[in-house]
Amino acid sequence: MNVTAEAVRAVVLDELAPALADSGRASEGVADDLDLIDAGLIDSLGMLEIIAAVEARFAIEVDFEELEPERLRAIGPFSRFIAEQA
Amino acid sequence: MTNARGTRPRSLQRGFLRSAEAFPERPALEVAGETYSYAGLRERAQAIAATLAREAAGGGHAPALTAVFAHRSATAFAGLLGVLMHGHGYVPLNRTLPPARTRTMLLRSRCAALVVDDASAEQLPDVLGGAGGDGPRVIVAPDHDDVRAAELAERLPGRRVVGARELEPASSWAPVAADPDAIAYLLFTSGSTGQPKGVMVAHRNVPNYVDTLVERYAIDEHDRFSQTHDLTFDNSVFDMFVAWERGACVCCPSSRTLINPGRYLREARLTVWFSVPSVAIFMRRLGALKPGSYPHLRWSLFAGEPLPLEVARAWGAAAPGSTVENLYGPTEATVDCTLYRFDASTSPAECERGIVPIGHPLPNLGVVIVDAELREVAPGEVGELLVRGPQVTLGYWDDPERTALAYVVPPGRDEVHYRTGDVVRRPAPGGAPIAYLGRRDDQVKVRGVRIELGEVEAALREAAGVDAVAALGWPRTDVGVDGIEAFVAGAGVEPAAVRGRLRAILPAHMVPRRIHALDALPLNPNGKTDRAALAAILEDE
Secondary structure (H helix, E strand, C coil), X not given: CCCCHHHHHHXXXXXXXXXXXXXXXXXXXXXXXXXXXXXXXXXXXXXXHHHHHHHHHHCCCCCCCCCCHHHHHEHHHHHHHHHHHC | CCCCCCCCCCCCCHHHHHHHHHCCCCEEEEECCEEEEHHHHHHHHHHHHHHXXXXXXXXXXXXXXXXXXXXXXXXXXXXXXXXXXXXXXXXXXXXXXXXXXXXXXXXXXXXXXXXXXXXXXXXXXXXXXXXXXXXXCEEECCCCCHXXXXXXXXXXXXXXXXXXXXXXXXXXXXXXXXXCCCEXXXXXXXXXXXCCEEEEEEHHHCHHHHHHHHHHCCCCCCCEEECCCCCCCCHHHHHHHHHHHCCCEEEEXXXXXXXXXXXXXXXXXCCEEEECHHHHHHHHHCCCCCCCCCCCCCEEEECCCCCEHHHHHHHHHHCCCCEEEEEECCHHHCCCCEEEECCCCCHHHHCEXXXXXXXXXXXXXXXXXXCCCCCECCCCCEEEEEEECCCCCCEECCCHHHHHHHEECCCCCCCCEEEEEEEEECCCCCCCCEEEEEECCCEEXXXXXXXXXXXXXXXXXXXXXCCCEEEEECCEECCEECCEEEEEECCCCCHHHHHHHHHHHCCHHHCCCEXXXXXXXXXXXXXXXXXXXXXXXXXXX
């Protein structure tokens, strides 16, 4: 399967949809560099669930050795990293 | 295993107060970029305790409980100590939970006062509702200056808001005689009938636990403890009260820092680590468990959910100077009641299905493994784990029925045992450890947090407006489940809308990741929901 950063972004936004609705944000309005933790959308272990959802959706296993954990926090860098790995 | 002082009752806060005498200038707490000495933290706690005493003087205060609505702030820790030093038990509340749920806990616990920190106060009007509502009449807000306290008061009509300038001076605090049988803290856990259960932990339940661990781990004033658990989770009792018993420092990270636990471990120079295994699994996924990464750690402790052998092994290699231990216990038996020392060479042979054993009971506690009639099973057989001894708590707040079901005297015995609901294998004689195998009911754990699927289903019925619903722990993993998925029957049900409504009722970790709408739920021959058929639907996706 061809995994694009856009497709990963869509899965992440889907996972975040309820939290976005709670915080009154539209999913289109999520900037590439929005810090998901500072914005109160997830906590660190919530990130595990998003990783699990992305891996399940694309049937991939991602190796995070090369990723600075801080880059997990924003949707743009995260999506691009997954797409590069897939 | 022994602990020299045995189980002499004393108050939960006494260890902190003694350390504040012995080590007034040593750091007791690091949080939000600030360091608080023992003397400094005690002073803040005393001011809160004295203020609570002054505000209670005029009115009635029947239940000796006070809420602390605060999260990863100095006021969270000073607030909880202040409540204890006022002679009350604390009820921790957390702004990461939906306000409606926090409100339920507040009203159920009948707290007359609440201590709030800066960031949580924003949510208070949502939690407490409009004028004349129920709930605490006194709001102590130590982080609020006059202007902000007045603003908060305006948004909370009918309640008294005490800001920083109206706090009593610390010097006016008068120590309160400790009653070992009084509630030290009330923690709410998921309840199968749809309402969270409040577990009442008395002061006298805690010393056996704290004394055992400070001696086992030879804790002293140079130790630096992790603080990964929210105060609503009883593992946090270890983080604070085991550290403070011997003058160690509690190093509380921000939620932001916790996205990189490895950096936190290094930069905070932690010597004692305690978390749910999920954090270690996360770190392993991120490649943060490289051999030799954390040479300064002395103890690596895990509890709250099954610890996979591979994770224990990887952690042990990453922190080669530390000893890995797996602790186990329900809130009802005071944090942890068994423990197991992991050894990379000998433990693999003792693991069952790749899961590290839960080991042996702490000193002065007894365990018995029983069948459905509460009769002990034979060695090697599987049964439910029952716990007895000084750590067995008082029961559930305002709920004698459920207390009677869970706190039982088994046939032929004369002591109350707590029924954990956990299924374990009774070891063969000769000192083998107890192996954890799973649950005997519908409780699951997601990231170490207990979830009764019955509670999720009750919320689903409310949110979807239909009766036929089912919640499943899914996906299944080697160690349990990774989340929750749900099914609802009804053509007109909109899963997204239902999920949105659930977010307002349930904590995030209890909201099903996906909700599947079916025309009808499959039934088994007994007319009950066929959960295996539902699992097969998820499996086939």
